[in-house]
Amino acid sequence: AFPQPYKLDARRCISYLTIEHKGPIPIEFRTAMGNRIYGCDDCLAVCPWNKFAAVTAEMAFHPRPELKGPLLSELAALDDAGFRQVFTASPVKRIGRDRFVRNVMIAIGNSQDPSLLPAVLERLDDADEMVRGAAVWAFSQLAPDAARADGAARLDAESHPDVGAEWQFILG
Ligand code: SF4
Structure with missing residues (x-):
């Protein structure tokens, strides 16, 4: 970014891409996102000035215990009501379920963990095109041969141009 x-x-x-950006994440940034599903702030972590920062005693700024190390498979399965319930009173709620699950799909695509493939396959038919598109990319990262094998039929059935472009990209 610099x-x-x-x-x-x-x-x-x-941070911008995972929180503010509304459409599909551009392909060139997906791998660099790693497992960041909401923000980044590595620049704050390495900022020399921040060596003077102290851990706040304000509990509202501390991570909630139930959100430490959440499982990507569980986050990927959140529907709108579930998302609102998990992230009530959290700034994460602001980006909405669809943008959040889009980010989770990118993180799963970067995970190299084939056990997360079922969580991706479920999202290929998601009602939201942004989530579907990110799921296509995650599918191609975890199981490229299977994704290519499914690609033509999926492309035929897809009505949204953004998601169609994702299938076309992996079909080559
Ligand atoms: S390190 Fe800072 S500027 Fe770079 S991507 Fe992360 S939040 Fe953005």
Whole structure:
């Protein structure tokens, strides 16, 4: 996100992409996102000034115990009501279920964990095209041969151009 010293291109920032960006995540940034599903802030972690920062005593800023190390498979299965319930009173709620599950699909695609494939396959038929598109990419990362084998039929059945483009990309 820093094309040169002291210049930040917010369009390349993982915090921007995972929180503010509304459409599909551009392909060039997906691998770099790793397992970040809401924000990044690595730049704050390495900022020299922050060596003076102290851990706050304000409990509202501490992670909630039930959200420490959440399972991607469970986050991927959240519907709108479930998402609202899990993230009530959390800033995560602001981005909405669809954008959040889109991010989870990218993280699963980067996981190299084939046990997460069922969580991806369930999202290939998601009602939201952004989630479906991210699921296509995750499918191609975890099981590229199976994704290519399914691609033509899936492409025929897909009505949204963004998701169709994802299938076309993996079909080559
Ligand atoms: S370290 Fe993360 S939050 Fe900071 S500018 Fe880079 S991508 Fe954005």
